[in-house]
Amino acid sequence: MDEVSRRAKAIRPFVVMDVVARAKELTAAGRDIVRMEIGDPDFSTPDVIRRAAEAAMEAGDTGYTQSAGLPDLRDAIRDHYAAAYGVTVDPEDVIVTQGTSPAMLLLFGALMDPGDEVIISDPCYPAYSNYISFLGGVPVPVRVRAEEGFRFRMSEVRDAITPRTKAIMINSPANPMGAVLGPEDLAALAALAEETGIWIASDEIYHGLQFDGPSRSILEFTDRAFVLNGFSKAYAMTGWRLGYLIAPRQFVRPAEIIQQNFFLCANHFVQVAGTVALLEAQGDVARMRAEYDARRRYLVPALREVGLTIAVEPTGAFYVFADARCWGSDSLALSGRLLEEAGVAVAPGIDFGPGGEGFLRFSYATSLDRLQEGVRRLRSWSQGV
Ligand SMILES: Cc1ncc(COP(=O)(O)O)c(C=O)c1O
Structure with a gap:
């Protein structure tokens, strides 16, 4: 008999955590994965x-x-x-x-x-x-x-x-x-x-x-x-x-x-x-903000250049939410493919509601070097789509 409460069962899983788990599995198995899926600052606490x-x-x-x-x-x-x-x-x-x-x-x-x-x-x-x-x-x-x-x-x-x-x-x-x-x-x-x-x-x-x-x-x-x-x-x-x-x-x-x-x-x-x-620590906040901004100014045009649509430039947090329907309309399947085939972890837009379907969330809480590597991989992957 299923004894789990209806209340607990009604909570939707946060799929990005499955992406995190799979990215970790692949990393443990020796693959290099560019981690752009999670909103966890790469800076250490000041x-x-x-x-x-x-x-x-x-x-x-x-x-x-x-x-x-x-x-x-x-x-x-x-x-x-x-x-x-x-x-x-x-x-x-x-x-x-x-x-x-x-x-x-x-x-x-x-x-x-x-x-x-x-x-x-x-x-x-x-x-x-x-x-x-x-x-x-x-x-x-x-x-x-x-x-x-x-x-x-x-x-x-x-x-x-x-x-x-x-x-x-x-x-x-x-x-x-x-x-x-x-x-x-x-x-x-x-x-x-x-x-x-x-x-x-x-x-x-x-x-x-x-x-x-x-x-x-x-x-x-x-x-x-x-x-x-x-x-x-x-x-x-x-x-x-x-x-x-x-x-x-x-x-x-x-x-x-x-x-x-x-x-x-x-x-x-x-x-x-x-x-x-x-x-x-307000000076530290300003220092980290400047670094995030430099990454954002790199990432937004770079994602547009690989074919994704970003209608209005994002100006806050550390996310780019890009329309990826040129690569596929099922964001969950697409994020799975990008992880397995391109070695790039991103969050599927559907995680954030039906209005996010067809989108991918790229977190730039990771270094500029790694973002550049991620974009290189997306570029060569998309050429094979
Ligand atoms: C919009 C938003 N609110 C709240 C939280 C949770 O933050 P906290 O670590 O303070 O619980 C997050 C974490 O990603 C978030 O993105």
């Missing part, structure tokens, strides 16, 4: 952050902290939002979590009742719909299109709103598209939220990795917003597991209670290191 963690461990910062997080870190988050965006965040409204991922559970757990709807983009980061469904909610995808820079059409967002809509999920810069919502998009979404009484949930994890100007926070445009953010990407801290939720006041205590029960707190010495990251 020294100043590592040293802070070492000192904190030495000092015995190894126990539980307050569930909501260390006061110093919450103050540093307030100061960061003031310096970067000119907005006032009360540290009381910040809950520190073990990455942005658990912050999604706090957000949707505090906001949604079963049957409530959350508007997401299609394509988008796949965990959103899984968190929403797992908690009994209904993800409502709204299509975004490559030729429109993957920005929402506001009329389509409006049409998707029902009496059950609780929030619109946004992610700028975006995974997998590398697209950025401009101030006019954020202002329009903020106005819609205020008009309709729904919330904006803004995943700002790729802030700091934007190449056409500073990132803009949704909090510059409205208070009807939750912010998710974390240290994984801009600070090259994926394995440290540190993030946070900034919530409207009435949701703070409920979210904190979820955190207390399910996670207790984030790691003590990691929180100390995160405080130092915000206060002292």
Whole structure:
């Protein structure tokens, strides 16, 4: 008898993890694989952050902290939002979590009742719909299109709103598209939220990795917003597991209670290191951003030159989401072929929703040399297609 819960079975697998596993298998068997499938920075965590963690461990910062997080870190988050965006965040409204991922559970757990709807983009980061469904909610995808820079059409967002809509999920810069919502998009979404009484949930994890100007926070445009953010990407801290939720006041205590029960707190010495990251590692963020930008400026024209279509240049995160239908419309099959036949690992667009079918996601969180090698392989592979 099949005893696995319907809830667990409803979670869709993240296929890119299968690509990762197969890429590792091939590497272990002696093949050289160019790894462009995963969004994990190739930089090591900046020294100043590592040293802070070492000192904190030495000092015995190894126990539980307050569930909501260390006061110093919450103050540093307030100061960061003031310096970067000119907005006032009360540290009381910040809950520190073990990455942005658990912050999604706090957000949707505090906001949604079963049957409530959350508007997401299609394509988008796949965990959103899984968190929403797992908690009994209904993800409502709204299509975004490559030729429109993957920005929402506001009329389509409006049409998707029902009496059950609780929030619109946004992610700028975006995974997998590398697209950025401009101030006019954020202002329009903020106005819609205020008009309709729904919330904006803004995943700002790729802030700091934007190449056409500073990132803009949704909090510059409205208070009807939750912010998710974390240290994984801009600070090259994926394995440290540190993030946070900034919530409207009435949701703070409920979210904190979820955190207390399910996670207790984030790691003590990691929180100390995160405080130092915000206060002292902005130069490192700028250095890594410049390197990502150099890779992006190489990769976008190089992928176009091998035949892929990139309608609007991506200006954030470290992804290029390219239309690969010239090579085949089944992105899963195509990514499998590229891995086995060309030795290049990429993420299939279908992983990010039906709107991603026919696309491939190339991550440039890998060195320029390896990107160049990957493009060489794609070029010779495509000549045989
Ligand atoms: C858009 C987006 N949000 C959240 C996450 C999860 O980040 P974290 O490591 O902070 O849990 C990722 C990771 O790839 C992501 O791409």
